[in-house]
Amino acid sequence: MQIKQAIFDESCHINPQALVQGQRPWAAILSCADARVAPEWIFGLGSGELFQVRVAGNSAFNDGIASLEYAVAVLETPLIVVVGHSGCGAVKAAMGKEPLTPLLEDLVQPIRESLRSGDDLTQAIQGNAQYAARQITQRSNLIAEAKDSGKVRIIPVYFDLNSGLISKL
Template sequence: MSNLWLDNCYLPSSVLDKGQAPWASILTCADSRVAPEWIFDAAPSDLFVIRSAGNTAFDDAIASLEYGVAVLKTPLIMVMGHSVCGAVDAARKSDPLTPLLEKLVTPIRASLTPGETLDESIQANSRYAANQLTERSAVLADAVKNGSLQIVVSTFNIADGSVSMV
């Protein structure tokens, strides 16, 4: 295992041991087909990643992103939704969910517009999550205002592996 780690890392362990310097934070879905390190061919220390089903801006995600910006000085946050997202699809339906899953889909539902397609809902949910970051965090809003942080929104297409800006 340790050889696998070192063989696939651009930085020697002696450097990794000193700290991390990610160039981007990614808020994305927990979907097993959506692995940011693979999608962006990134190595350990490159990406600061927060994942949960539906890539919503939940409290701990925002707090983690605040740490990424304030402490690690990450200059970029990408909120990345993805095609055929099951969490967004569940939010669009009224099937019974567990209490915790209801809580998870609540912010997704807040982003939806009746009559839109699943792809449109996926984009709307990602944009909504990105807006929540600066609405709910003074740290992130100030960083955007002073130019030290850019927040972008994208969609990962599972079928062809492409990432499109939204």
């Protein structure tokens, strides 16, 4: 309890008592599970501001898309940001020839679908973020309708670990 309060006191931009009442994040994030790319850190935000879906390689997987549907339909979140990042190990694994475990093969399969011949790692990571952003609306009628009506925007971005810069793709 004391750790939670210390974190809230130091970095939370929202009154902790408001968080007890519910959530109203201003953005939903689909990002990689990489420990170096924590969305609060990247965007300089605190608890309660982002609805997060994280998986290695920031793939638009079924449960992740369903979670984003919840953010859009129930929480009325107006923005979905898909974050790819430099040095992504999942994209690198998808590009490689090394054998993977069956579960890792399942994980990288959607990333492989995003790959274009001749792309280097950075291009592949950026292409994967753009592909995942398209997959969200292609696989969710709810989000596609919300996007078409202007209730939600979907933006793929690239985070460079070295510079700390975020670029819209």
